Amino acid sequence: MSDLIFDNGEFARQQKTLHGELALADLPRVAGEVLAGGPVQFALAGGSDHYKRLTLDLSLKGHFELSCRRCLKPMPFELDVASRFTLFADEARMDEAEADDEDLEGLLFERAFDPMNLVEDEILLSLPFAPAHDSCESDAAAAPDAGSTPQKPNPFAVLAELKGKLKRGEQ
Numbered sequence: 001m002s003d004l005i006f007d008n009g010e011f012a013r014q015q016k017t018l019h020g021e022l023a024l025a026d027l028p029r030v031a032g033e034v035l036a037g038g039p040v041q042f043a044l045a046g047g048s049d050h051y052k053r054l055t056l057d058l059s060l061k062g063h064f065e066l067s068c069r070r071c072l073k074p075m076p077f078e079l080d081v082a083s084r085f086t087l088f089a090d091e092a093r094m095d096e097a098e099a100d101d102e103d104l105e106g107l108l109f110e111r112a113f114d115p116m117n118l119v120e121d122e123i124l125l126s127l128p129f130a131p132a133h134d135s136c137e138s139d140a141a142a143a144p145d146a147g148s149t150p151q152k153p154n155p156f157a158v159l160a161e162l163k164g165k166l167k168r169g170e171q
């Protein structure tokens, strides 16, 4: 993963792009929050905005299985996010810009920027805080092997067991 570390200011200035596919094993923090999932398609593109501030555009797509907080059965979740980050030289300027524009997400210039850290942060922010089926029984019934008929005890087996108990009682 360390081979992906780069200078995010240079990346944006040179309008570089980076894209690929990440397995869940590449995203250890995300793996701790989901039942299953991946691969995640990611694309990062450097550029600038109309104020000539340097930017990073990140898009992420993938499929995850989350655990329903009510029935604990898997719940599908489609990740499809696109975020723009504006780069700043210091926190004071970043805070000021974020206060001026609610939609702005700031990042600091970093010579040793780890894009995987940003990818994981974005995925974790996108996951629902308390995932739950709209209707647990009907949504969970759509899952494979949830449709099997409930097991009823065989009436003859119950009878045989009862007879066995009675016989043992006689002795």
Ligand SMILES: [Zn+2]
Residues within 6 Å of the ligand: 068, 069, 070, 071, 072, 073, 132, 133, 135, 136, 137, 140
């Ligand atoms: Zn549920």
